[in-house]
Amino acid sequence: MTEALDRAAQELASALAPLDMAARLALIDERVAGRLVFTTSFGLEDQALTHFLRMAKSRTEIVTLDTGRLFPETYDVWTETEAAYGFRIRAYVPEREAEELFVAERGINGFRQSVEARQACCGLRKVVPLGRALDGAAAWITGLRAGQSANRAATPLAEADAARGLIKINPLADWSRDDVAHAVHENFVPYNVLHDRGFPSIGCAPCTRAVKVGEPERAGRWWWEQEAKKECGLHVGGAPGAPQSRKSELAA
Numbered sequence: 001m002t003e004a005l006d007r008a009a010q011e012l013a014s015a016l017a018p019l020d021m022a023a024r025l026a027l028i029d030e031r032v033a034g035r036l037v038f039t040t041s042f043g044l045e046d047q048a049l050t051h052f053l054r055m056a057k058s059r060t061e062i063v064t065l066d067t068g069r070l071f072p073e074t075y076d077v078w079t080e081t082e083a084a085y086g087f088r089i090r091a092y093v094p095e096r097e098a099e100e101l102f103v104a105e106r107g108i109n110g111f112r113q114s115v116e117a118r119q120a121c122c123g124l125r126k127v128v129p130l131g132r133a134l135d136g137a138a139a140w141i142t143g144l145r146a147g148q149s150a151n152r153a154a155t156p157l158a159e160a161d162a163a164r165g166l167i168k169i170n171p172l173a174d175w176s177r178d179d180v181a182h183a184v185h186e187n188f189v190p191y192n193v194l195h196d197r198g199f200p201s202i203g204c205a206p207c208t209r210a211v212k213v214g215e216p217e218r219a220g221r222w223w224w225e226q227e228a229k230k231e232c233g234l235h236v237g238g239a240p241g242a243p244q245s246r247k248s249e250l251a252a
Helices: 002-016 021-031 044-055 072-085 096-106 115-134 177-186 193-197
Strands: 035-040 061-065 090-092 137-141 158-161 166-169
Touching (some): 035 044, 044 177, 061 115, 072 193
Parallel strands (some): 061 090
């Protein structure tokens, strides 16, 4: 089963490589049978993809993970995006009991106590809700780019997510930051004003700062940790105990 998923992902990545974005999205709609889910965090890449998906009239569901700790500016661009494109973006939120227990045991900002505590916070606020969002999905579409960080340098256009039993598709994997910014500005896409204030990557408010001159794009995320630790868990495999999706099936 894993080998078949790997093969399907590799074939899809090869087919996507020579295409422009409109053709890539059309091919995904055509080739992937089953539910398509795009998770947006309202960053520049995700705003560009939302625009392309809506213009293509893709059947992809656009959802978000509302951690409860986002910047006010992020909620603003969420509202602006719904108004601009005329649809609602479904939110998946943390489970109440898990969030209450974490805050009671560790404190409201207890994620700074250790890497383990921060990962636990990311787990309940992001990874577990993501599992619900992807339950039953054939493919997960993301705004990942290879140029975002050293950890993401090998990001392919499509890959097998064996832990979740689906194909993970990264249509912007080979785009540069400038490519994305050009698409956003050229198409008058709403974007988070924090990008104009030195925030190339935007997550939860307590865990994101502006970057300094010469720093990598994601240097402002969990800046108190070592670089090797700086992922929230969404893109490093499925969460234990999270709902698992069905195996992706490619249309003939």
